[in-house]
Amino acid sequence: MEARNEFVPFSISHPGEILGEELKERGIKQKDFARQIGMQSTHLSSLIRGKMDVSEKIAARLELALGIPFADWMNLQANYHYYSRVIKERDEEEYLALQKEKDYADWLNLKCVYDYLGIRHQDARSRIRQLEQNECLTGAFEYDLGYYRKSNKCQVDERNMRTWLFMVNNEACKTSLENEYVVGNAALAAREIATCANEQILTVAKIKDILNRHGIVYLHVPKLTKTPVDAYSMRRNGRYVIAATYRYNDMDKLAFDIIHELGHVALHIKNDNDAFIRMDEAILDAKEKEADKFASEMLIPSSVWKSMMATGANSLNPYCIVEQLVASAKIHHISPTMAVARYKKESNLYNFPKYRSAKIS
Numbered sequence: 001m002e003a004r005n006e007f008v009p010f011s012i013s014h015p016g017e018i019l020g021e022e023l024k025e026r027g028i029k030q031k032d033f034a035r036q037i038g039m040q041s042t043h044l045s046s047l048i049r050g051k052m053d054v055s056e057k058i059a060a061r062l063e064l065a066l067g068i069p070f071a072d073w074m075n076l077q078a079n080y081h082y083y084s085r086v087i088k089e090r091d092e093e094e095y096l097a098l099q100k101e102k103d104y105a106d107w108l109n110l111k112c113v114y115d116y117l118g119i120r121h122q123d124a125r126s127r128i129r130q131l132e133q134n135e136c137l138t139g140a141f142e143y144d145l146g147y148y149r150k151s152n153k154c155q156v157d158e159r160n161m162r163t164w165l166f167m168v169n170n171e172a173c174k175t176s177l178e179n180e181y182v183v184g185n186a187a188l189a190a191r192e193i194a195t196c197a198n199e200q201i202l203t204v205a206k207i208k209d210i211l212n213r214h215g216i217v218y219l220h221v222p223k224l225t226k227t228p229v230d231a232y233s234m235r236r237n238g239r240y241v242i243a244a245t246y247r248y249n250d251m252d253k254l255a256f257d258i259i260h261e262l263g264h265v266a267l268h269i270k271n272d273n274d275a276f277i278r279m280d281e282a283i284l285d286a287k288e289k290e291a292d293k294f295a296s297e298m299l300i301p302s303s304v305w306k307s308m309m310a311t312g313a314n315s316l317n318p319y320c321i322v323e324q325l326v327a328s329a330k331i332h333h334i335s336p337t338m339a340v341a342r343y344k345k346e347s348n349l350y351n352f353p354k355y356r357s358a359k360i361s
Contacts, residue, residue, distance in 0.1 A: 008083065009087070010087075019048055020048040030044055037062070054073050090125075094125050097123075098124045107162055108159055108166065112160070134170065155228075156227065168232060168243045171219045171243075177216075179214065182214075185214035185216070186266035187262070189213075190263070190266070190295075192210045193207060194255070203361050216242055218242055229279055230245060230278045232277045235271065242258060244257060250357045252341050252357035254360055263290065268290070268291070304334065
């Protein structure tokens, strides 16, 4: 579309319509005016209905009859021709932009994307123009949702999932790190986080600091509706990224999830666009099991866990077992709540309110 600095109106009035309004204001009948300017009534009617242009000859007659300058009529006609073309082109572009929005909406939750990016334009052309300036948009259509496994019980809105992944990638693009990742850093970071978790001094700030020092981007991106994501790890443009949703306000679970993702970084993520998502109701494939084992070993080594569980209790009552487990955990410098969390998972018994994890802080 040819660009001009002036505002493009929603619609443009034909000079004939303006003439019709002028005659009404002056109380002049069309038949009388047609005779006055020497014009057939049918031709004047066509002019007023916008079916005929204002020629130089007509403009001269209108100036003589109404006192409205010849130049004004010619400018009105020229502007009508110009803006009619511009408005038509704009409307065609708006239609194409709306079609694009429909295509994007098949893949992404556009309302969430627009809110996230701060896109507030009323016209689709401006919305699409700003959206397509985002470097991460193309990647949103490349996200392979097959790299996570889910059961039939786990309801996932795949448009929202792609939208969440787009948000993670966008945040990652905006984040810079001074330190580069070196092979082995994932295990080092995991040990530091596990130590802080067992000392019960772990915070979000500590997690971010530890990961950043080891060349790993850390992001908090809240989940969207029907995206039961806990954590996510990927490599993009040579950088490793871990994102968490804080879906559960549970610091021990967050520690496990982050170390689980570090397991993927250490063991599985080797190339750009490799990625893993940790979700509820996941069907654990071999790599997920390996990442779980990595996290469990970092937090409570199997030899220590075996020793703790071998301590024994004077009763088969689960509450007595838990109390003995907590006492043993303290001896082994393991967080009591972390030990109880592991016991809950392995025993499938969860009603131990006395030993709840700290909230995320």
